[in-house]
Amino acid sequence: MQETPFCLRVGHLLPFSMSYSNTTDFTNPSTFILLGIPGLEMAHVWISIPFCTMYAIAILGNFTILFIVKREKILHEPMYYFLCMLAISDLVLSTSTLPKTLSIFWFNSREIEFSACLTQMYFIACSLVMDSGFLMAMALDRYVAICDPLRHSTTLTHPVVAKIGLAVVLRGSMLILPYPFLARQWPYCRTNIIPHSYCEHMAVVKLACADIRVSSYYSLSVSFLVMGLDVFFIAISYIQILRAIFRLPTKDARLKTFGTCGSHLCVILASYIPVLFSVLTHRFGHNVAVHFRILMANAYLLVPPMLHPIIYGVRTKQIRDRLLRLFTHKGM
Incomplete structure (x- = not known):
């Protein structure tokens, strides 16, 4: 009989010669094997x-x-504080996955400890929920x-901005906390091979x-209810904004005001469209090729963190001017 890949028995990697349907000789793994992009x-x-x-x-x-933003005091405003929070969340999101993915691609380093896999799973999902919350903020x-521009400075004060940021962080941290706890309690007796490039939540628990x-059901609820509510509130906000x-009297005033929201709208589209497409194809696109689904799953973790600073750097005049001034002074 053809020898199958690797499994874990009594905590060690051993080749085995049995069908996947026979699960009696398997125990919970201490490590998983990430295949990259099958x-x-x-x-x-x-x-x-x-x-x-x-x-x-x-x-x-x-x-x-x-x-x-830290260097320029003129940028110490709510919008830029929220932008910094989004930047930190994006750094956590991309760094949670890419180093391990690149180690698979470059060094064939496929093993990942079970606890490390659950930790990666947690930070990926948590960062995605936080990203959505910061976009809503x-x-x-x-x-x-x-x-209501006259009340902007008195409504969104620094303490209020800090409380909103803390609420977004706590919401993401608490809502995603059941992910690793539930995943840890399942018995993994079929295989320890994950056909993915990182420990995506459903890719792991499907091995149980x-x-x-x-x-x-819980992950689906978080995906659609939490992010759905965020998108709903964002849509309501922009309906009122539009x-x-x-109602502004001149065309120039309308264009100038809309321009201040253009970068945020681009970021929203860059953030939600890849996530929605990947979630739908992963759960319902059973006829979609596996490698395409995994490529899309990587794209929604990589593309938004890459595009966010580019969009804000190009479209936000205050950031663009200070960036150009910084490089001009260095070149002198």
Whole structure:
């Protein structure tokens, strides 16, 4: 009989010669094996080039945003504070996955400890929920700034901004906490091989030889209810913003006011569209090729952290001017 891949028995990796349906000789694994992108193993090195490039841009861009906002006191405003919170969340999101993914692509380092896998799972999901919360907070800031500008400075004070940021962090941390706890309690007696490049929540729990409907329904609820509510409040905010913009007396005033929201709208689209597409294809696109689903799952972790600083750097005049001034002074 053809020898199957590896499993863990009594905590050690051993080759085995039995079918996957026979689960009596398996025990819970101490490590998992990440396959990377199944079906594209021969192209891993080539795939790593755009992945590494996007990761480098995300790291450089988000640290640049943090540096400029900290350096320039004129940018110490609610919008830029929320932007810094988003940048930190993006750094955590991309750094939680890319180093391990690149180690698979470059060094064939596929093993990951069970606890490390659950930790990675937690920080990925937590960062995604926090990203959504910070985007909602930024929409709130734009709503107050445009619809009630005279009260903007008194409504969104520094303590209020800090409380909103803390609430977003606590919401993400608490809502995602059941993910690793539920995943840890399931028995993994089929295989320890994860057909993915990182420990995505459902990719891990689907390996369990138990009824995982609690994990599945809970994660689906978080995905659609939490992010759905965030999108709903963002939409309500922008409906009110657009109504206020169209009531402005001149075309130039309308364009200028809408321009202040343009970068945020671009960031919202760049953040939610890849996530929604990946979630839908992963859960319902059973006829979609596995390697395509995994590529999309990597894209929604890489593309938004890369695009956020680029969009704000290009479209936000205050950041663009200070960035140009910084490089001009260094060049003199």
